Amino acid sequence: MRQNLAIGVAPGDPSGIGYEITAKALADLRREGVLDGCRVVVYAHEGLFRKASARFAPGLELASAGTAVREALPESISVRDAGISIDGFRPGVLDADCARCAHQALMKCAADAKSGAIDGICTGPIHKGAMRLAGISEIGHTEMLASAFGAEDPMTLFITRALRIFFYTRHLSLRQAIDALDVDRLVAFGVRMDAQTRQLGIKSPKFAMAALNPHAGDGGQFGTEEAEILIPAARALRLRGIDITDPIGADSVFAQAAQGRYDAVLSLYHDQGHIAAKTYDFERTISATLGLPCLRTSVDHGTAMDIAWQGIAQCVSMKTAICELLKYL
Numbered sequence: 001m002r003q004n005l006a007i008g009v010a011p012g013d014p015s016g017i018g019y020e021i022t023a024k025a026l027a028d029l030r031r032e033g034v035l036d037g038c039r040v041v042v043y044a045h046e047g048l049f050r051k052a053s054a055r056f057a058p059g060l061e062l063a064s065a066g067t068a069v070r071e072a073l074p075e076s077i078s079v080r081d082a083g084i085s086i087d088g089f090r091p092g093v094l095d096a097d098c099a100r101c102a103h104q105a106l107m108k109c110a111a112d113a114k115s116g117a118i119d120g121i122c123t124g125p126i127h128k129g130a131m132r133l134a135g136i137s138e139i140g141h142t143e144m145l146a147s148a149f150g151a152e153d154p155m156t157l158f159i160t161r162a163l164r165i166f167f168y169t170r171h172l173s174l175r176q177a178i179d180a181l182d183v184d185r186l187v188a189f190g191v192r193m194d195a196q197t198r199q200l201g202i203k204s205p206k207f208a209m210a211a212l213n214p215h216a217g218d219g220g221q222f223g224t225e226e227a228e229i230l231i232p233a234a235r236a237l238r239l240r241g242i243d244i245t246d247p248i249g250a251d252s253v254f255a256q257a258a259q260g261r262y263d264a265v266l267s268l269y270h271d272q273g274h275i276a277a278k279t280y281d282f283e284r285t286i287s288a289t290l291g292l293p294c295l296r297t298s299v300d301h302g303t304a305m306d307i308a309w310q311g312i313a314q315c316v317s318m319k320t321a322i323c324e325l326l327k328y329l
Helices: 018-032 045-054 096-115 130-132 140-147 175-180 184-200 214-220 225-239 250-258 270-281 318-329
Strands: 007-009 038-044 077-081 121-122 155-160 164-168 206-209 264-267 285-289 295-299
Touching: 007 096, 018 038, 018 045, 018 318, 038 045, 038 096, 045 077, 045 250, 077 096, 096 140, 096 184, 130 184, 140 175, 140 214, 140 285, 140 295, 155 184, 155 270, 164 184, 164 214, 164 250, 164 270, 184 206, 184 225, 184 264, 206 225, 206 250, 214 225, 250 264, 250 270, 264 270, 270 285
Parallel strands: 007 038, 007 121, 038 077, 121 295, 164 264, 206 264
Antiparallel strands: 155 164, 155 285, 285 295
């Protein structure tokens, strides 16, 4: 971890568990010494976050960030208010104002990252339904940050312990994801995947490509996508000096990567990689967004409205997301 580091934490929708798990995670990490030498700025509804901290992490000291983020004291945890009022706040209830608050908090966090005031971003859960109620068009954090930074097509990386998974497609139907398979696009994705992995400090990454069909098509008995698309793409990538396997059956490749055989797996669609990561360790699966001006990590669970503000939410994923952010900065 670099010295004089500053990170931004956007806890997400106030109606969900984001404020609780953020307060708990920061209190634990402060006590464990993980945040020594680091400034943390929480971008949230300040009144509600202070209320959550008092209830779920008593003793957590919070300052008010204002706009002078870099001038905050070393090792401080401060709150920068999102500037959105929330009338009639009700935990666990979808609310357009809560969604606007989460969105505005993220935009302020991104603006501070663009100015160099913070070095990385960690996010808590938002609710897509609440975002739609608020009239916010972006489907999730990745899309919001891409818009805020003017970044074209950022990459999603899942990290679960030693297992790393890149996603060729994510928010597409299975039919659309299969139709999106294309040799040239896979090669372009693989080139970017290699470059982003090296930026994380892995000097000579070794990748595995997950197959689409059972037994990687078994010589064409269970589909021809491997022979017609995936193998030619893998060969083209190897000609470019990128160390990647031909497609390996998805029932084996993730276990092999978790054992350390590969630095990352190229997953072809959303559930292929999500199921593997979350079955391996649901609470410690976190998401990283690459290809932005700064690294962003996130919990990979939802707002859990049914247990919001009850004091029973686990903060393991938020702690892991913050620790992984610090690890790569």
